[in-house]
Amino acid sequence: xxxPFIRIAGWQAFGLGLVFVIGMGVIGTFSxxxxxxxxxxxxxxxxxxxxxxxxxxxxxxxxxxVMWITGLILSKVFRFIDxxxxxxxxxxxxxxxxxxxxxxxxxxxxxMPANPLEMxxxxxxxxxxxxxxxxxxxxxxxxxxxxxxxxxxxxxxxxIAFIIALVVSEAVSQLVIYKxx
Amino acid sequence: MLPANCPSCHSTLKVKCLxxxxxxxxxxxxxxxxxxxxxxxxxxxxxxxFVINSGSLKEMASELKLSYPTVRNMLNxxxxxxxxxxx
Numbered sequence: 001x002x003x004p005f006i007r008i009a010g011w012q013a014f015g016l017g018l019v020f021v022i023g024m025g026v027i028g029t030f031s032x033x034x035x036x037x038x039x040x041x042x043x044x045x046x047x048x049x050x051x052x053x054x055x056x057x058x059x060x061x062x063x064x065x066v067m068w069i070t071g072l073i074l075s076k077v078f079r080f081i082d083x084x085x086x087x088x089x090x091x092x093x094x095x096x097x098x099x100x101x102x103x104x105x106x107x108x109x110x111x112m113p114a115n116p117l118e119m120x121x122x123x124x125x126x127x128x129x130x131x132x133x134x135x136x137x138x139x140x141x142x143x144x145x146x147x148x149x150x151x152x153x154x155x156x157x158x159x160i161a162f163i164i165a166l167v168v169s170e171a172v173s174q175l176v177i178y179k180x181x
Numbered sequence: 182m183l184p185a186n187c188p189s190c191h192s193t194l195k196v197k198c199l200x201x202x203x204x205x206x207x208x209x210x211x212x213x214x215x216x217x218x219x220x221x222x223x224x225x226x227x228x229x230x231f232v233i234n235s236g237s238l239k240e241m242a243s244e245l246k247l248s249y250p251t252v253r254n255m256l257n258x259x260x261x262x263x264x265x266x267x268x
Contacts, residue, residue, distance in 0.1 A: 009248035082250045152254045 002138070003145040004089070009082045017088030021060065024091070024098045025053045031101030036177055038063045038169040039140070041097045041132065043104045055177065062173035063087050063143070070165040071151040078151045086146030093138040100128045100135075140166070185219045193219065219266050224259050231256065 005013065028035060029052040034044045036055050068083050103124055147153070147162050187194055196212040217225060234240040242252045 005248055006251050007246065007248055009250050013248075077253070078250065082248075086250075149248070149250045149254065152250070152257055 002141045003149070004142075005086045005146055005149040008085075008089070009149065010079065010085045011081060013085030013089040014081065015085075017085060017091060020092040020095050021056055021088060024095050025049070025056050027095065027098040028052050028056075028101065031098055031104075033098045033101035035059055035094065035097075036174075038173045039136070039166065040170070040173075041094060041136070043101055051181070054181065058176050058180070059173050060088060060091065062176060063169045066165050066169035066172060067143075067147055067150075070161050071147070071153075074153050074157060074161055075151040082150040083146075086150050087143060090139055090142035090146045093135040093142065096135040097132045100131050104128050182222050183214065183218050185214055216263060216266050220259065220262060224262065227255060227259060 008016070024033075024035060026049075027033075029047050029049050032044050032047045034040075034042045034047055034052070034055060036042060036059075038059050040059075064084050064087050067087055068080060071078050071083055143166065144158075144162050147165070148158055153161060185194060186192065194214065196214060197209060199208045199212075200206070201208075217228065220228070230244065231241060234244065238249055238252050238256065241247075242249045245252060247255075
């Protein structure tokens with residue numbers, strides 16, 4: 001559940017991960033979920049196919065690129081395809097957030113209520129929030145193991161490098177989204 | 182499996198005596214164990230499979246039903262152990 005990369009990596013993981021990412025793009029378009037950042041998912045009022053897939057492409061590219069550069073700094077020998085494949089598959093749990101968007105009828109990113117506490121009065125929203133949080137943590141745990149297995153980095157070096165790389169990839173994706181969209 | 186460590190203090194064992202089964206001659210001394218014999222049974226099995234598979238990590242991954250980086254990491258660990266033993 002948290003480390004499928006012991007058995008699957010490379011092109012196989014990329015193919016499977018791509019199915020999930022395409023699913024996120026399609027379902028996210030209909031359920032109005034925007035994956036606008038390497039670590040972001042927001043409920044919006046309107047979503048189009050083009051923006052959904054462009055955002056996903058930016059998220060994934062930023063994540064893979066930053067993890068690959070971090071891998072080059074820390075590891076001697078590793079394959080780019082393993083980083084690409086495992087990181088793509090690590091996005092799979094976010095498909096749950098795309099589905100959760102169907103049930104969100106209350107809160108949207110650009111229409112936040114005057115009193116944010118109103119959000120917590122909706123049981124549906126609370127359930128969606130908990131499920132989304134779990135999906136995000138699951139995805140991050142997968143990314144951690146993807147980086148660990150693909151680059152063979154261990155110990156505190158792994159944890160520190162992964163946290164920095166994740167934050168940088170989020171920043172890069174936000175910057176690219178800001179510049180392009 | 183040849184024991185490589187002392188069961189009492191866990192230090193590396195040495196070979197004290199070798200015997201010819203044909204003429205019963207015994208050669209006594211203090212010889213180092215081969216580096217590969219210092220590895221665990223699993224690691225020795227891994228090296229054996231690796232050689233049989235012509236050193237192909239892809240073949241190994243397919244045989245062990247593990248991913249390519251997992252098998253490569255296992256090999257890296259053995260390399261590190263061998264380097265440590267060599268020092």
